[in-house]
Amino acid sequence: MVIVGAGMVGAACALYASRAGLRTVLVDRGPVAGGTTGAGEGNLLVSDKEPGPELQLALLSLRLWRELTAGTGGFGTAVEFHAKGGLVVAARPADLAALTAFAGGQDEIPAAGLSLMAAVNADEPPVHPEDPTITGCHHVQLLAPGSTAERSRHAMAIHPGWFDRSPCGTGTSARMAQLYARGELPLHQDFVNESFIGTAFTGRLTGVAEVGGRPAVLPTVTGRAWITGTAQYLLDPTDPFPGGFLL
Template identity: 45%
Template sequence: MVLSSRTVHIVSVHSAGEIGDVIVGGVLDDELRQLLLNEPRGRPSCNVNLVLPPCDPRADAGFLLMESEEYAPMSGSNTICTTTALLETGMIKTQEPFTTLKLDTAAGLNVAFDNVPAFVFHLDLEVEVPGLGKILCDIAWGGMMYAIVDMAQTDLTMNPNDGQKIGEYGERIKRAVQATVHPVHPENLGINGVTNFIFTAPLEDGPGGKKAQNAVVVSPGRLDRTPCGTGTCARMAQLYARKQMAEGESFQHTSIIETEYTGTIVGVTKVGNYEAVLPRVKGSAWITSFRLVVLDPTDPFPEGFRVGDAWHPRSTPKNLVQ
């Protein structure tokens, strides 16, 4: 019997269909993201959250968000997944009738399910996209940087069966945006550049307030299964900037698979010179399993691998090509 060189304890969680696993033990080094998110232990549609002691003394816990292509400064679905894991495993005591957590993230302190202030950098930014022509984009911050595009500018529809084409278009437009503009957060220069993308459907009036469907494209070109927490915040900032949503209003945001988050503008503020909204996002998450991830010392893939049928070839790091 060969002993493992390391083990990682994970609580598997999903929120609205998006996997947001939570690491609760076995942390040693910064190779963790590649080990857990590359094949054979991960896949493009996975996220992993690392629970850490908070840097901010006001927080109950800190967590680091790991996606396939980056360490995200903030994620709403991963916040919901991490909160669920912390409470349901007893790491943080549940209080009735409401439990309020303060979570420390790279984007700043999150209090309960309130996100960092969200704001718009650009409205109607025109970009030239190869094969698609001129596309108008709105650029907004909601905990991550987003390019937001009305899907009606393309030949796409909100059909999950067309997910591959939606992902391809989204990545193509996002690369054109990246070549055109490079926004920098006015209070954190380390947060810069557009890394995420949202296709939007028309805004409707529903019984609970405004409602719209979206498709969020996450690198390397796959669809977020959730309505996306930070994307919902960026969308509310966009709607506020366009005077289509007001302070105190709620917004039902549905995903490509019609799961739902509820967003509310609970206040307004300024971030640097930008008018910003204070967004609150409500959603649920469910624990699906408890996993013990193992790395055998003889395993030929200690940092995993990527194959172009699931990972876009342009995103495959040279050191992972076998």
């Protein structure tokens, strides 16, 4: 395969074609990314897009960039990629009104999750089969179109109205249990669960069990995490209430 043009599109096509096993040649009259690509701003924006194909494409691009800069299977620091936020300033009342309406549309997804939570908890709240104190629905996983038993994309709505930036280990395990019960996910098969911002966990069911007389599965979940803080708690032997107190 011969690809003419070593800009962003051509270089990407060459990379994934070669990874697919094709013998690939990339040609250009100048250096790689030496034309329009090299002169571009180089931003990947997600927050300014309404739900739809454009947002889905931006999220896919974000995931691919993260994979390209990963330490295993990627290019690491050889590829420049900085994940950061952005700020949009409304200079006029009309601009503020437009931004407010746009943000309101984005709030529809977590609102839908909260509505589902309320309906489940009002009708038949789930209860742990061995511990009745563990009860209620507090997470709702909203699946994106095209999600399968091999790879799934979702937005995880959490009480009282947040989105989980993480792919959610609890949600990944629950989704695998659901797929297994439906006969769509066998044991010992990887399941990639991707969040709405492109982060991903890989889950796998390693066996079956029984909990409280009900069939259950044994999940494993792997992924990346970062330490954001530490805490230390001490029990002084002279403290008369080392275990706290109850009023």
